[in-house]
Amino acid sequence: MTNPSDWNERINPVILGLQPSGIRRFFDLVAEMKGVISLGVGEPDFVTPWHIREACMFSLEKGYTMYTSNHGLLELRQEIAKNLAASYGVSYNPGHEILITVGVSEGLDLAFRTILCPGDEVLIPEPSYVSYAPVTAMAGAKPVFLKTSAENGFRVTPDLVEKAITPKTKAIIICNPNNPTGATIEREHLLEIAEVVRAHDLIFVSDEIYGRLTYVGEHTCVPSLPGMRDRTILLNGFSKSYAMTGWRVGYAAGNQDFISAMTKIHQYTMLCAPITAQVAALEALKNGENGLKKMVEQYNRRRHLVIQALQEMGLPCCEPRGAFYAFPDIRSTGLSSEDFAQQLLKEEKVAVVPGNAFGEQGEGFVRCSYSASINDLTEAFKRMGRFVSRRVNKGKVLPFSPGKNEIKEKSICQTIS
């Protein structure tokens, strides 16, 4: 029998070296407790709208149970192309410029494996979604972090990008709006980043899964920017906008050469996204607009409630403008983000995600998801307020200054002194 040490020698060192997500660690802790209100959930609290579920059942009744083309259902790709053209004025040929993937997760993996060679570097903002760096590493490339800071609204500045670029830099990935910070990037700021990207001939991988959940200003689709369409891989999906996380369906759009190359990997590893999920996605795009708007309205109201609650408990927080996360600064409590999350869970039975799960720059912050009911949010923040007041001013208080990102003074919660 092989003993475990032998196994470790046989496992690919890249995989061996990957850290399990900090979120999973915390999940085990939370799962043991009862009566917890969780603000730690990265998915909508809405169930997929009934018309979508119903359409999918109908498709099963009709016998839609077979493979689709590797690219995905043509009708779905056509609807996506129509939708992107109407929403952002960017046009893709549904025939060979759109690939239906198993969520953005697969799209990201395909995109990176398609473009990255060993030794290449990928610029990844920090804090950001947990899988960007591991997927980069699995593609044999090196993650290079763009350390954004709360003082600057967690904004990726052109300067930050410029400084991180080396001859090996191949691509930049940006999630806008951002998970975990809820920050969005204004069009003019994206234009500045795009300019740097073009100047250094990089590929822009744009994760816009939260794009439709933008509450302040309008979402800018990166490929719609001048000169960006053919150097951008647009990743998007249905999970967040249509509350379809478990369906696992998304898409990648880009230049035909990119998409054809990605399709090769997809073809050999996935074959196609599940047809049932694709049918559901088609129904979502065709008839989901009203439901989507209602969900966005509700998230926005909850967002206001969260901003006020954090203000009242004196935790500074950059105004969350998209997705469904707030990322308050908890340094005034004198706790690390993991200690904060663990003690809050133990003392008040509220679960939040420690910010360091999203990279070093997330240390000192926690992610609070507002994809929860108004009453749960109210109760959770009441408990969190009690917890914070027992500890406030035990640590270093770092009041924010508005910075250069034109975030209005009033949109930044100041620490109550």
Place this chain on the structure above:
Amino acid sequence: MSAEKCKEKEILEIIENDARLNSKQIAAMLQISEEEVVRTIKELEEKKIIAGYFTVINWDKVGEEKVSAIIEVKITPQRDLGFDAVAMRICRFPEVKTVRLMSGAYDLVVYIEGQTMREVASFVTLKLASLEHVLSTATHFVLKTYKLQGTLMEDDVEEDRRLLITP
């Protein structure tokens, strides 16, 4: 729409689905002051835009015997008054929960509730069918309520099944 009308509409949308949210919560959700919420709701109540508050109860689960019925009513409309005078007469009976004027084969649909089938039947025959201008009635007893006021009456539907922590 003026900003004020907009806020009114938003408040109505919020409390339409949950009348128990308090003014502090509503104020935070709409980024207005608590006083403004209280004042607006008061105005809406005075104007009868908010006509009342009630609770959606699944009486079946209480074990209480209750009988409800939907009655189609045909009426001879009156000159100048149309159906309104008779409809209002019907509305005033406390047993009557809902009255609507309908297009189609009959004129009013009347939703009534009583303790027993006999009570409902006697109400229909003695009070409703015998009213002046009422031509005929057709009574349909309710066997089961699945959904009421947008709320499902079943237990197992769509609870939160999400993992407690996800990326």
